[in-house]
Amino acid sequence: MLEISKLTKRFGENVAVDAATFFVEQPTMIGIIGRSGAGKSTLLRMLNRLSDATEGTVTFDGEDVTALKGAARRNWQSRCAMIFQQFNLVPRMDVVSNVLHGTLNRRSTLATMFNLYPQADIHKAIEILDRLGIAEQAPKRAEALSGGQQQRVAIARALMQDPKIILADEPIASLDPMNAQVVMQSLRDIHEQDGRMVIANLHTLDTARRYCDRVIGMRDGRIVFDGTPQQLTTGAARDIYGAGADFSEAATSTEIETLDRSKEYV
Numbered sequence: 001m002l003e004i005s006k007l008t009k010r011f012g013e014n015v016a017v018d019a020a021t022f023f024v025e026q027p028t029m030i031g032i033i034g035r036s037g038a039g040k041s042t043l044l045r046m047l048n049r050l051s052d053a054t055e056g057t058v059t060f061d062g063e064d065v066t067a068l069k070g071a072a073r074r075n076w077q078s079r080c081a082m083i084f085q086q087f088n089l090v091p092r093m094d095v096v097s098n099v100l101h102g103t104l105n106r107r108s109t110l111a112t113m114f115n116l117y118p119q120a121d122i123h124k125a126i127e128i129l130d131r132l133g134i135a136e137q138a139p140k141r142a143e144a145l146s147g148g149q150q151q152r153v154a155i156a157r158a159l160m161q162d163p164k165i166i167l168a169d170e171p172i173a174s175l176d177p178m179n180a181q182v183v184m185q186s187l188r189d190i191h192e193q194d195g196r197m198v199i200a201n202l203h204t205l206d207t208a209r210r211y212c213d214r215v216i217g218m219r220d221g222r223i224v225f226d227g228t229p230q231q232l233t234t235g236a237a238r239d240i241y242g243a244g245a246d247f248s249e250a251a252t253s254t255e256i257e258t259l260d261r262s263k264e265y266v
């Protein structure tokens, strides 16, 4: 289904992603973990063609995604919708219009200019919001919502595109633990009920363990772990993070980074 082969991204001398290779045979919920700078975001950005690979290929259902251009590339981007840590909503616009923005790819400029949406799309948007438990927020401005609610709006906007894959770059890094759980559970439900693939960069190990079927660990641009949460022992996790004996399972990738840096000064 999804085949990533020797995918590489260089920024000058720096190899951000180094020959990443993995296959996904059926819709799976995958968590990508690794310390800050390991290459997680760069990998996701190459998957949905926000960024072009230096080398290597991404193939989906037999089609070479890395070669797509123009409209075909945009079409791919709506088949693998992306959500971000900072939600990327239009803050002053109402929730339902934010969700309808997910249909932007297939609307005419004129319709977009006058904010005209087909009735069917509006119904669909409300239905999706309802499914995510936030239908009553539909008329409010996005900025009036809590972080957890805003992230669910972003998920709704992604679902509007009916994507095969949902890519999530640290979807819960800005949320409190309660909202983080609601958002992760929403992604899990979408995966299970709709059979969509979810690939999420996660900054804590326990989130990856709890919600994902498969965990990919990156270190210095390379995939150094690929297995089930059960296979992800504390030892394996320590390897991925390049952390010392004081490594804590509950630590975030940013904390590990800080911990490590502070050591250099003592």
Ligand SMILES: Nc1ncnc2c1ncn2[C@@H]1O[C@H](COP(=O)(O)OP(=O)(O)OP(=O)(O)O)[C@@H](O)[C@H]1O
Pocket (backbone or CB within 6 Å): 011, 014, 015, 016, 034, 035, 036, 037, 038, 039, 040, 041, 042, 043, 253
């Ligand atoms: N646009 C860019 N130009 C130059 N270097 C970049 C660019 N984007 C990323 N990098 C570098 O590529 C490497 C991987 O960065 P990336 O953002 O993918 O890491 P990450 O695993 O997502 O980290 P974090 O957990 O902090 O989000 C880093 O060394 C980073 O400095």
Ligand SMILES: [Mg+2]
Pocket (backbone or CB within 6 Å): 040, 041, 042, 169, 201
């Ligand atoms: Mg990142």
